[in-house]
Amino acid sequence: MDFKSNGSEETQLYHAQIHLYKHVYSFISSMALKSAVELGIVDAIHKHGKPMTVPELASSLKLHPSKVSVLYRFLRLLTHDGFFAKTTVKEETAYALTPPSKLLINGESTCFAPLVKGILHPCSLDMWHSSKKWFSEEKDLALYESAMGETFFNFLNKDSESDKLGLLQGAMAADSQMFKLALKDCSHVFEGLESLVDVAGGTGVVSKLIHEEFPHIKCTVLDQPQVVANLSGTQNLNFVGGDMFKSIPPADAVLLKWVLHDWDDELSLRILKNCKEAISGKGKKGKIIIIDESIDETSDDHELTELQLHFDMVMMTLHNGKEREKKEWKKLIYDAGFSSYKITPICGFKSLIEVYP
Numbered sequence: 127m128d129f130k131s132n133g134s135e136e137t138q139l140y141h142a143q144i145h146l147y148k149h150v151y152s153f154i155s156s157m158a159l160k161s162a163v164e165l166g167i168v169d170a171i172h173k174h175g176k177p178m179t180v181p182e183l184a185s186s187l188k189l190h191p192s193k194v195s196v197l198y199r200f201l202r203l204l205t206h207d208g209f210f211a212k213t214t215v216k217e218e219t220a221y222a223l224t225p226p227s228k229l230l231i232n233g234e235s236t237c238f239a240p241l242v243k244g245i246l247h248p249c250s251l252d253m254w255h256s257s258k259k260w261f262s263e264e265k266d267l268a269l270y271e272s273a274m275g276e277t278f279f280n281f282l283n284k285d286s287e288s289d290k291l292g293l294l295q296g297a298m299a300a301d302s303q304m305f306k307l308a309l310k311d312c313s314h315v316f317e318g319l320e321s322l323v324d325v326a327g328g329t330g331v332v333s334k335l336i337h338e339e340f341p342h343i344k345c346t347v348l349d350q351p352q353v354v355a356n357l358s359g360t361q362n363l364n365f366v367g368g369d370m371f372k373s374i375p376p377a378d379a380v381l382l383k384w385v386l387h388d389w390d391d392e393l394s395l396r397i398l399k400n401c402k403e404a405i406s407g408k409g410k411k412g413k414i415i416i417i418d419e420s421i422d423e424t425s426d427d428h429e430l431t432e433l434q435l436h437f438d439m440v441m442m443t444l445h446n447g448k449e450r451e452k453k454e455w456k457k458l459i460y461d462a463g464f465s466s467y468k469i470t471p472i473c474g475f476k477s478l479i480e481v482y483p
């Protein structure tokens with residue numbers, strides 16, 4: 127961000143003030159979006175099949191009549207933020223969905239509503255109030271663990287029936303659906319494979335997409351026992367409960383989608399070495415397929431870099447994980463004993479990294 131712009135000292139100060147306020151208040155856009163998701167505004171407009179006026183929305187959402195003007199002000203901000211588009215119906219202002227809000231329709235195959243609720247869940251926001259204390263601690267705990275007294279994964283797993291685990295898996299599933307689009311561009315990566323282990327593959331959304339495209343590949347989804355306990359597979363798609371830090375079933379290729387960013391370098395190295403062991407039966411033809419971010423601070427795309435840096439903060443504070451820069455990927459991959467790799471951008475802000483023994 128360059129503040130050495132032209133203009134008087136006052137103008138520069140006014141700009142600085144606006145910049146400051148914008149950042150202090152940016153949480154309001156996030157929370158207004160969460161309110162919209164919780165209220166069901168997007169679903170109501172989608173179900174209506176055409177743009178809705180504020181009174182129509184208020185009545186459909188069964189809001190208290192005193193809240194109609196409040197709803198209008200929420201919609202005004204969310205429209206400004208690009209989630210709704212204003213149009214006119216019978217001379218009245220009505221609100222339509224936009225491409226970002228269409229990604230929040232419940233029941234659609236790609237629905238980010240659980241992601242919004244998961245990321246803005248009180249448990250992942252409360253910890254931020256303890257960051258000063260965290261900086262003074264010697265212990266190598268993630269902010270979440272330091273503030274809440276347990277790891278984030280322990281919190282999620284404490285009660286597998288709880289909606290907490292459902293939130294994480296729902297959020298992951300939505301993200302994985304985007305992979306369906308990317309699969310068209312990177313299908314060559316999977317061609318020729320006979321077997322694949324989707325390590326820490328959650329409920330298997332990505333494996334199912336790969337299976338649809340390449341039914342002959344024998345896909346195994348490895349995740350924690352409590353995650354895969356009630357999941358049933360098909361002939362070429364099976365679920366295995368286990369621990370990727372102990373061992374990974376053998377296969378031609380191992381997929382690690384949004385896994386390594388959860389872990390620091392030492393633990394990521396352990397996972398990668400187990401992956402290397404898993405593909406060792408395939409000699410030089412085996413491969414690891416990593417899908418994660420690759421931060422490039424020199425990129426001209428400020429919005430993209432900011433998103434990646436936000437992801438990095440989330441990974442660091444929740445799990446002591448990290449989003450890696452290109453040079454960090456290089457070190458991690460070579461330290462794990464691999465001989466070459468190739469990074470290709472996919473899904474707008476992620477990268478697909480093919481790693482070879």
Ligand SMILES: C[S@@+](CC[C@H](N)C(=O)[O-])C[C@H]1O[C@@H](n2cnc3c(N)ncnc32)[C@H](O)[C@@H]1O
Nearest residue numbers: 298302326327328349350353368369370383384
């Ligand atoms: C960020 S999610 C990624 C899920 C999936 N790869 C995706 O992109 O949708 C991380 C996954 O790691 C799993 N996990 C955590 N520790 C694990 C372990 N020791 N062994 C196997 N899976 C583990 C979690 O249960 C969770 O499903």
